[in-house]
Amino acid sequence: MLDIYFKELMHSLPLFFKGMGITALVSGISLVAGTLLGVMCGILRAVKRFGLSKIMGFYADYMRGIPFLVHIFIIYFILPETGIQLSPFPAAAIALTVYAGAYISEIVAAGILSIPRGQREAATAYGLNAFQRMRYVIFPQAVRVILPPLVGEYVLLVKDSSIVSVIGLTDITRVGWLTVQRIPEGLIVFGLVGILYFVICYPLIHLSHYLEEKISYETH
Amino acid sequence: MLRYFNFRVIWQYMPLFLKGLWATCWISGISIFFALILGIIACGMRLSGRRFLQKLAGIYIESIRSTPLLAQLYFFYFGLPNLHIYINEVETGILALALNSGAYIAEIIRAGIISIPSGQTEAATAYGLSYFQRMRYIILPQAIGVTIPALLGQFIVLVKDSSLVSLISVLELTRAAQRLASERFMPAEGFFTAAAFYLLIYYVLKYLSNWWQNHLIFMEGK
Numbered sequence: 001m002l003d004i005y006f007k008e009l010m011h012s013l014p015l016f017f018k019g020m021g022i023t024a025l026v027s028g029i030s031l032v033a034g035t036l037l038g039v040m041c042g043i044l045r046a047v048k049r050f051g052l053s054k055i056m057g058f059y060a061d062y063m064r065g066i067p068f069l070v071h072i073f074i075i076y077f078i079l080p081e082t083g084i085q086l087s088p089f090p091a092a093a094i095a096l097t098v099y100a101g102a103y104i105s106e107i108v109a110a111g112i113l114s115i116p117r118g119q120r121e122a123a124t125a126y127g128l129n130a131f132q133r134m135r136y137v138i139f140p141q142a143v144r145v146i147l148p149p150l151v152g153e154y155v156l157l158v159k160d161s162s163i164v165s166v167i168g169l170t171d172i173t174r175v176g177w178l179t180v181q182r183i184p185e186g187l188i189v190f191g192l193v194g195i196l197y198f199v200i201c202y203p204l205i206h207l208s209h210y211l212e213e214k215i216s217y218e219t220h
Numbered sequence: 221m222l223r224y225f226n227f228r229v230i231w232q233y234m235p236l237f238l239k240g241l242w243a244t245c246w247i248s249g250i251s252i253f254f255a256l257i258l259g260i261i262a263c264g265m266r267l268s269g270r271r272f273l274q275k276l277a278g279i280y281i282e283s284i285r286s287t288p289l290l291a292q293l294y295f296f297y298f299g300l301p302n303l304h305i306y307i308n309e310v311e312t313g314i315l316a317l318a319l320n321s322g323a324y325i326a327e328i329i330r331a332g333i334i335s336i337p338s339g340q341t342e343a344a345t346a347y348g349l350s351y352f353q354r355m356r357y358i359i360l361p362q363a364i365g366v367t368i369p370a371l372l373g374q375f376i377v378l379v380k381d382s383s384l385v386s387l388i389s390v391l392e393l394t395r396a397a398q399r400l401a402s403e404r405f406m407p408a409e410g411f412f413t414a415a416a417f418y419l420l421i422y423y424v425l426k427y428l429s430n431w432w433q434n435h436l437i438f439m440e441g442k
Contacts (some may be wrong), residue, residue, distance in 0.1 A: 063423030064376070066415045067383035069394055074415065078405035087317065156284070166387060173290055186227035186298025194287040201286035 005183045009192070012179050020196050026089065026171065027161045030096035031154055037097060038104025043134065044110035045105055048122035056105060065104030068160050072101055076167045092164035100157045107153060111146035112138060144215050151208035155201050162197070172196050221362035232370045232408050233400045240396030241417050244367060247392060254318035254349070256371075259325025264355070266330060277326065289381050292316050297388050315386030320376050330368035333359055365436060372429040375377060379421050393417055 045056035063071070075095040079086060086094070115138050123137040176193035180186055186211035230237075265277035284292070293316040300307065306316070336359055344354040386395035393414045400410035 047391045061417065061422070061426075065380075065419040067380040067394065067418060069383045069386070070397070070411055070415050070418065073394075073397070073401075073407065074411050077401065078411060081408060159288035162290040163384070165290070173288065173294070176291065177294060180294070184298075185302055186300070187302055188297060189293055189297035190299060193291045194283070197287045197291060198283065202282065204280075205286060 002185070005185050006189065009179070009185075009188060010122035012175075012183075015175050015179070016172065016192060019170055019172040020200075022169060023158070023161055023171040023197075024200065026092050026096065026164060026169065027154075027158045029093050029151040030100055030161070031157055033151070034098040034157065036102055039108050041101060041105035042108025043107040043112065043139075047130075047134075049130075050114045056109075060102045060106050063099055064106075067212070068095075068099055068163050069120050069166065071149060072096055072163060072167060074096070088164070088167045088169040092161070092169050093165060096157060098163060099160065100153065102172030103153050103156070104150065105145055108142070111142040114143050114145050148208050148215065150212060151204060155204045155208070158200055159197070166205070222433060225412075226406060226409050227401070229404055229406055230413050233396070233410075233413075236396045236399065237393070237417065238412060240391060240393040240414075242378065243390070243392040244382055244417075245421075247310065247317070248375070248382045249384065251317035251321060251382065252375050252378055254314070255321035255325050255374075257316060258322030261426050262326035263329040263333070266326065267333065274365050281323045281326055283319055285327075289316065290384055290387070291318050292320055293384055303409055309385070309388045309390045312388060313382070313390050314396065317378060317385070320381065321374060324374050324377075325371065328367050328370045329363060331370075332363035335437045337364055340422050344351070367438075368432050372425050372432070374423055379425070380418065383418075414433060 035097075041056050043061065044050065044052045045060070047053070072095045076086065076088070076091045079091075112133070119137055119141065121135060123133040128136065156219040161171060163178065165171050170178070172193050176178070176189050180189045182190060262277045262280055264282070265273040268274065293313065296312050296316050297309070300312065340358055340362070341354060349357065382392065383394040386392055386398065389395070391405040397410035397414035398415075401407040404410075
């Protein structure tokens, strides 16, 4: 019995790889977009100048407070009521971007605030304006603090992307869910799903550890 | 168009939401309890210095941390019956949540223990305390104090993750919202109400975490 199921599973392997492609694509797009959004919001949050810092704080709190599942339902089911129809893929990408952006903004804000005041004061004394200070003095230093947790956040992003399967996007998890209806061997099917996620996430986790060690070594 | 927000329906469904809120709270509470035990055991194994135990804990932590909770949940939900283990959905959910959080908690506690200066261990050893006594009386009391904010952060994550058990048809906050959305075709009312309840839990836990951090600073200042 088991070897029949196994053969069947081997037949649906291309489907799993397709799912892996979808997972990689949707997380990749949201990774880039989320990073841009997060860096922007993080800077606005840390700078406390345009009165936007409070709003950004609430944005981060809101996203940290609600589950991703509820968030994606809100994007997918409630936006259409306001007239914005989205098919599953863009809805998933937007939901992930907005969600990851909030976490990244926290990381970026913390990184910027960790730079000693003196740096900014010295840059001001050199006659740099606010943009130049951020661009040439503060941000390059903050990146060192930001990078390790940022890569850690990417791991979370890839894992959260499994939840987009509930709105019908055929990522790895959904392929597993569909397969388990035909092949009732949950352990094998979701073991395979787990392995595929592992292949993506494990290197990222180690990259994060590596960056952390490298940076702490350099600063000491 | 989202012309109006129907509070009457929300009020009508309030008993369901409160039931869901209660379910979310107790499922998370039980899960964090077991996760703490698991985390302490896994962390102890990892720091024990025994090769085999270290490997075992390492495999557990790494495999949990690099796979999504949803896959783990389905793994148990669809997989356990194959092993002739029949438990209901709530228990499956708690099992998956506890195992998932346990791995993260192990890492949090490990970070806390590592942050305790090695002089503490050396002094305790000089006093003739055994490994267990050192952990119990010297290291853990200090480590737990430092890790409480991170543990509360993990608890927030766990509460949010518990929304996933709605996908294996456990009635909790998200499921209640889905019910309202599908019975009355009012997704906005349903999901925003659920979101508001989650935010409430989040702010309570965040407040606790901040309070504890200030408390710590106050204690260290003395």
